[in-house]
C-alpha cells in the first residue's frame with residue numbers, strides 16, 4: 001500500500017440529542033508520528049475515536065486521510081484504506097490460537113480467499129505459508145513469538161493486548177487507532193507496551209492516534225498532543241508545551257470536581 005498520508009481533522013462536530021460531544025475540532029496527524037488525544041472524562045475523546053473509525057457519524061466537519069474523506073464511510077471501508085483500530089476491551093477469540101487470530105487479521109490481504117484455501121489449491125497453500133511467515137515476524141516484533149500456538153485466552157492480560165496490537169499490524173495498516181492501550185495493565189506491562197508502540201512508529205513508520213489517560217505514557221510516547229475539554233480543542237502541540245498550558249492545567253484541576261479522583265491529571 002502507498003506511503004502514509006497525513007490525517008487531517010477539520011471542524012469536526014458531533015451532536016447527540018442536544019449535547020455537543022465534539023465542537024469544531026481541528027488537528028493533523030503527521031505521517032509516522034504518535035498523536036495523542038487527551039482530556040478529562042467526558043471531553044469527547046471516545047467520540048472522536050469513533051468518528052475516525054467510522055462507528056459514529058460526524059454532524060459536521062471533515063476527516064481526510066490523504067485524498068480520502070472518511071466521514072460518511074462505513075467502518076470496513078475505512079479499514080480497507082489501511083486504518084486499523086484496537087478496542088479498549090479485549091476482542092480476540094479466547095480459544096483460538098494467537099497464530100490463527102493473527103492470520104485472520106490478514107484476511108483483508110488474502111488473495112486466494114478462504115474458498116480456495118478450503119479447496120486446498122496449491123496457490124492457496126503457498127499464499128497461506130507466506131501469510132504465516134509474516135504472522136511470525138509480527139509476533140516476534142511485539143515479543144509474542146513463543147506464544148503463537150497458545151489459545152489467546154490463556155495469555156496474561158498485557159500479552160493479550162499485545163496480541164491485539166499484533167493482529168492490527170497484520171492488516172499492514174498505515175494508521176493505527178489505539179483506544180487506551182495500557183488501561184488495566186501493570187507498570188511493567190505499560191512500559192513494555194509503550195516500547196512496542198514506539199517501535200511501531202519508529203520501525204514501521206505507521207501513524208498512530210492514541211487516546212490515553214496515562215499521562216506518563218502520553219508524555220513519553222506522543223510527538224504531538226491535542227487536548228479536548230467539553231468537546232472543544234483547548235490546546236494542541238508538543239507534549240511539554242501542552243502539559244504547561246494554563247488552560248490544560250485548569251481543565252484537569254477541574255476534573256477533581258467532576259470525578260473526585262483526579263484521574264489523568266498531567
Ligand SMILES: Nc1ncnc2c1ncn2[C@@H]1O[C@H](COP(=O)(O)OP(=O)(O)OP(=O)(O)O)[C@@H](O)[C@H]1O
Pocket residue numbers: 016019020021039040041042043044045046047048
Ligand atoms: N452515543 C452517545 N449518545 C449520547 N451521548 C454520548 C454518546 N457518546 C458519548 N456521549 C456524550 O458525549 C460526551 C463526550 O463523551 P466521550 O465518551 O467522547 O468522552 P471521553 O473523553 O471519551 O470520556 P472518558 O474519558 O470518560 O471515556 C459525554 O458527555 C458523553 O456522555
